[in-house]
Every structure is written in C-alpha cells, then in structure tokens.
Amino acid sequence: GDSVTQMEGPVTLSEEAFLTINCTYTATGYPSLFWYVQYPGEGLQLLLKATKADDKGSNKGFEATYRKETTSFHLEKGSVQVSDSAVYFCALSEYSSASKIIFGSGTRLSIRP
Amino acid sequence: NAGVTQTPKFQVLKTGQSMTLQCAQDMNHEYMSWYRQDPGMGLRLIHYSVGAGITDQGEVPNGYNVSRSTTEDFPLRLLSAAPSQTSVYFCASSLTQGGEKLFFGSGTQLSVL
Secondary structure, eight states: OOEEEEOOSOEEEETTOOEEEOEEEEOSSOOEEEEEEEOTTSOEEEEEEEOSTTOEEEETTEEEEOBTTTTBOOEEESSOOGGGOEEEEEEEESSSOGGGOEEOOOEEEEEEO | OOOEEEEOSEEEEOTTOOEEEEEEESSOOSEEEEEEEOTTSOOEEEEEEEETTEEEEOSSOTTEEEOOSSSSBOOEEESSOOGGGOEEEEEEEESSTTOOOOEEOOOEEEEEO
16 A cells, blocks of 8 residues: 655754755555644644655745655755754655545654754 | 644543543634554544544544534544553644645644553
8 A cells, every 4th residue: 555654763953954854655656745844732734745746845945856766755955943843744645635645654853053 | 713723732541531632623624634643653544524424434443433513623532541542633624625735733642541
C-alpha cells in the first residue's frame, strides 16, 4: 500500500543554516504531496503542496519539488529561524480524498539562536 | 474565526473509564475526522464523517465510537479506556471529502493509567 518515509529526527540546526528534510513515498498512481507543520502546542497546518510531477510547492521560505523519478518530496529552506522550530510531516493523497491522506512519522526540527 | 476547537486539552483516565472528546468547527466543513498521534508513527485515522448522519471507520477504529448529528460537531467516545489508547488525539476537518487541505484542532493529550 501507499506509504511515506521521512528522515528521523530530531534535527538540530543553528539559525540561518540551510535545511533539508528528506521525504520519499510509495504509491501506485500519481498522488498529491504535502508538507504539514506542527508548532508547539498546536495542531498541524498545511505548509505547502504539489499535485503533479516537477511541481514546486512553496510557502514561508520553504520549498519542495515533486520528483517522480526518485519518488521524493524533500523540504528545503535556505536560512532557518528559531521560529521554524516545529515538527514537520510529509503526506500524500492518491485518491483526492481527505480520508485517504497518509502521513509520515514526522521530523522534529530545533533551531538554536 | 475559531476554526477547529477541541476539548479538553489534557485528560487522565483510569482503565475502564469512559469519556468523550469534543470537536467543533465553525467553517461549515462537510468532512470531519479523528486521528491519533503516537511517537514514531504518523497520524492514524480513527473515524471520519462526510456529512451529518454519516460516519465511517478509518485505520484504527477499535475501542472508539463517533456520531455526527450536526455539521459542526463530531465527538469521539472511548467506551472503556485502555492503556493502549494513551495518545494525542487530533480532530481535523475539510471543506469536502475531496478536499486535501485539512484543518486541525490543537489536540487532546490523553493518558490512560
């Protein structure tokens, strides 16, 4: 079945460092791909999405490119801030159905001042 | 605009006790769902609803009941709590079942002793 694999955390970086959080997926068709972010004490919120191969999703300085050939959707940011400290979840949806969204296990990111 | 509101934020139960986790949304969303979040695992779908009067099971429904008497409310009932139900619970909603952007509540941390 469909699945999402994320790099294990926690990831600890210094402020202004470059961030990459790896995400790969397994799906039989052509899923939509998402990154959700969970700030401390809050629920998840959608950060960005991409719906087809080679699409780039972007928001708040974060980017991720849908790579069909490597079945990947890595999250990147050029210069992280302390306020980016959160848990990041990669997710996919193959059937355009909210009940079929599959989440990865999450990667905790901590940014040192 | 309150979005998705969950209560309580924290709860401690003894094995065998029952309780209801409340979820309400004020966005007129058709689709509502309950997830549990456990360490090292992605969010797992417990139950979902595509409209008032309609509910269905997700990936891990055992031990939980739901009902949807109104568009706004989607309570989750634990009939006889077990230590395996210790988890963080999230309610989420989407405009329609086909909507891929989920809006999450801030979560309920439940401990069953």
